[in-house]
Amino acid sequence: MEEADLFYRQLPKVELHAHLNGSVSFSTIEKLVARKPHLNIEHGMTAIRSGQRRTLDECFQVFKVIHQLVDTEEDILMVAKDVIREFAADGVKYLELRSTPRKEKTTGMTKRRYVETVIEAIRQCKNEGVDIEVRFLVAVDRRNGAEVAMETVKLAEDFMLSTGGLVVGLDLSGDPMVGHGRDLLPALQKAKNCGLKLSLHLSEVPSQADESELLLNIPPDRIGHGTFLHPEVGGSQSLVDKVRKHNTPLELCLTSNVKGQTVSSYSQHHFLYWYQMGHPSVLCCACFQTDDKGVFCTDLSQEYQLAASTFNLSQEDMWTLSQKAIDCTFAPDLQQQLHQKWLELRPTLFQL
Ligand SMILES: CC(C)=CCNc1ncnc2c1ncn2[C@@H]1O[C@H](COP(=O)(O)O)[C@@H](O)[C@H]1O
Ligand SMILES: [Zn+2]
Numbered sequence: 001m002e003e004a005d006l007f008y009r010q011l012p013k014v015e016l017h018a019h020l021n022g023s024v025s026f027s028t029i030e031k032l033v034a035r036k037p038h039l040n041i042e043h044g045m046t047a048i049r050s051g052q053r054r055t056l057d058e059c060f061q062v063f064k065v066i067h068q069l070v071d072t073e074e075d076i077l078m079v080a081k082d083v084i085r086e087f088a089a090d091g092v093k094y095l096e097l098r099s100t101p102r103k104e105k106t107t108g109m110t111k112r113r114y115v116e117t118v119i120e121a122i123r124q125c126k127n128e129g130v131d132i133e134v135r136f137l138v139a140v141d142r143r144n145g146a147e148v149a150m151e152t153v154k155l156a157e158d159f160m161l162s163t164g165g166l167v168v169g170l171d172l173s174g175d176p177m178v179g180h181g182r183d184l185l186p187a188l189q190k191a192k193n194c195g196l197k198l199s200l201h202l203s204e205v206p207s208q209a210d211e212s213e214l215l216l217n218i219p220p221d222r223i224g225h226g227t228f229l230h231p232e233v234g235g236s237q238s239l240v241d242k243v244r245k246h247n248t249p250l251e252l253c254l255t256s257n258v259k260g261q262t263v264s265s266y267s268q269h270h271f272l273y274w275y276q277m278g279h280p281s282v283l284c285c286a287c288f289q290t291d292d293k294g295v296f297c298t299d300l301s302q303e304y305q306l307a308a309s310t311f312n313l314s315q316e317d318m319w320t321l322s323q324k325a326i327d328c329t330f331a332p333d334l335q336q337q338l339h340q341k342w343l344e345l346r347p348t349l350f351q352l
Helices: 003-010 026-035 056-069 073-089 111-127 142-162 181-193 206-215 237-245 254-259 271-277 280-284 300-311 315-328 332-350
Strands: 013-019 092-099 133-141 167-173 197-202 222-225
Touching (some): 003 332, 013 073, 013 315, 026 056, 026 073, 073 092, 073 111, 092 111, 092 167, 142 167, 142 181, 254 300, 315 332
Parallel strands (some): 092 133, 133 167, 167 197
């Protein structure tokens, strides 16, 4: 391994934007395919390899295939445990997983069992001594409308209260071209009021400025992507002002955006806009995450290295970025302990 690769792998990292079924690795897919040979699924259907690009729509088709492969409690348990172990092996010390609870008539899986199984996977990894803290965000798929969103919030609230702090928040995701956040506002507001932290995918595509304007008033606790918030790309100063007023951290996903073609190249990524502005969220924004490491064939170490080389940032800058991400987590009870861990690990990275 080259020295730079080693630095980014050893760099302790915080991963705040990991969709469970977007994070399934090649080896886990192989195990799933072996369990379900009748589906005739090949790996090319579940991943977007280096150099490949797809339209957003094509990317969302990939999730449909993965969902076919992951449709029992046993699958969820295996997938979640593999994903957690793989993030730990990549040097991630704190992970917030998110996933959309799914009911599968054919296998009898319920949404409640879905969430319970992910929680079980988190607990098992902890008991097995995997060196990573994991928290969970229950995801609302915008495609499913207001009623399902409200049910999902109730489910998330129940789990927040019954899991001793493992369920910390709610994610709003799903195909940005479908539905409008206006319909989901009551559910999101309810989530916020009952103490769930909110991470919302906002302005992932250019047509969402009105929706972002509305949802930023809640306000969310973090923003996923925010690709088209700023005026240069069709957003507005008013959107930027709202984000800045609340110091809302952004979760930025370079490879996901380039492969999904919402950003034309790495050097054009809006990371630079927010980083240069010195907006506090961007400094914490090592909540700069991989979004779907499995689907997009990347991992967080590579994303850090890519950002450093693209924007000419030093290892010291990247250290700071990763350290500041701790303050963006939805687990305030762990932040001090994580800062301590970073301090302890620093000498091994910089040979002080
Ligand atoms: C397609 C593309 C460019 C992806 C990156 N941007 C995304 N934007 C919005 N929602 C997403 C994205 N990636 C994953 N998701 C959500 O995460 C789900 C997969 O993970 P899970 O089943 O919730 O465990 C998808 O069905 C979708 O609802
Ligand atoms: Zn996402």
